Amino acid sequence: MDGYAVRGPAPWRVVGRRLAGPGAAPGTLLPGTAVEIATGAPVPGEADAVLPYERSIRVDDTVTPDPQAPAGRRNIRVAGEDAQAGDPLVPAGRRVTSAVLGAAAQAGADTLAVRRRPAVRLAVTGDEIVHGGVPAPGLVRDALGPAVAAVVAAAGGTVAASVHLPDDGAALHAALTAGGADVLVVTGSSSVGAADHLHRVLAGLGAAWHVDGVQCRPGHPQLLARLPGDGPWVVGLPGNPFAGLVAALTLLQPLLEALTGAAPAPGVRLPVFGSAPVPARGVRLVPVHLEPTRATIATGARPASLRAAATADALAVLDPGWTDGAPADLLPIP
Structure with missing residues (x-):
């Protein structure tokens, strides 16, 4: 504090001044004396307290405390008091x-x-995918590429490269073995359709499987594997945009946060109101609008559409048996 470093009972005779800056503290401070002092200046070791200007009365070289001011703190910071x-x-x-x-x-x-930011290589698969403009008949815009990039950034990673692959096993093999990434994210190709090659390519590479499908709707065909020799992690996301976002938040984001060493975020659980079908087994994730003490299900959520999620604040994880107004865990949408 700006004021007077004082020793002993009042009144005090001002014997010097010390401003902030280099140099040692003033010399010995005798009882009944004071040193005018600025915030940040070294305090004489014998000082009992610093009396702020606004709590003091000075007449010539004598200082007394303002009798109307409440008793103050010592206003002295001690070396090592924080750590x-x-x-x-x-x-x-x-x-x-x-x-x-x-x-x-x-x-x-x-x-x-x-820990450095994990480098992510994003492979968007699909002969039907386009990356700009209004898609022609038979084509669709890549919605997952931008969404996944945002999830990666929020989780502490960085997208080192992004490629578009046709529905071709050889092209996918080349992308998975190109190197230069800690995590490989493949959108689409994670299911069991004729154009889905990820399982076969990973098996041929001798990958170690950690997750192969999750009992959730949407987002069931998500996968997590690791290439041999402490190689990169591989995350497979469903191609449907909302299903892919669900998988990114439940699988990719926790993986990236673990790789950065981030402490798990505290869980959030609120009563969820609205209507949604819940599976007999597993869970259903639905977009919700948040209020201070409740969440409301956004209408119109479908696996292939991100419109409802775009208006929402979080995803609610509805367990089997959930009913309108029952509590559920929430996943914020980054």
């Missing part, structure tokens, strides 16, 4: 936010040990 040498500033797994950078600088840490 001692060797103390962790933040736990492992925290993202490097503006506050973390500031705290590190304040503690004198010039470098930080961090």
Whole structure:
């Protein structure tokens, strides 16, 4: 605080001034004396407190406390009061936010040990896919490419490359073995149709399977595998846009967050109101609008459409037996 560093009971005789800047603290402060001092200046070691200007009365070289002012704090910061040498500033797994950078600088840490952003290679498959304009008959716009890129960024990754592949096993094999990525994301080709080659190509590469289908609607044909020799992870997303978004939020996002070492976000659970069919087994994910104490199901959600999700704030995970107004877990839409 700007004011007077004082020692002993009042009144105090002002014997010097110390402004912020380099240099040691003023010399010995005797009882009954004070040093005019600025915020950030070294305080004499014998000082009992700093009396702010607004709580003081000065006449010539004598200072007394303002009798109308409430008793104040010492207003002295002590070296090491925030952290001692060797103390962790933040736990492992925290993202490097503006506050973390500031705290590190304040503690004198010039470098930080961090995990780099996972590099993601995105392969959009489909002979019917176009990437601009209004699609001609028999063609569809790529909706998952932009959506997945946003999920990757929100989860701490970076899209290192994005390619469009025809429905061809050899082209998919080449894309999976091109290197240069920690995670390979394939949209489409994850199901069992005639044009879906991902299972066969991964089997030929000797991939280790971790997830092969999830009991959820939509988004069931999602998969997670890893190529041999600590190779890249492979995430397969359904080609239907909303189903693919569901898989990206339930499989790709947690994978990327784990690779960055991020601590899991706290779960959010609210009563969900509206109407939606729930499967006898597994779960159904529906887009919802959030209010402070409840969520409402957005109408018009379909596996092939992102329109309802575009108006929503989160996805609600409806368990079997869910009924209107029952609570459900929520996944924010980044």
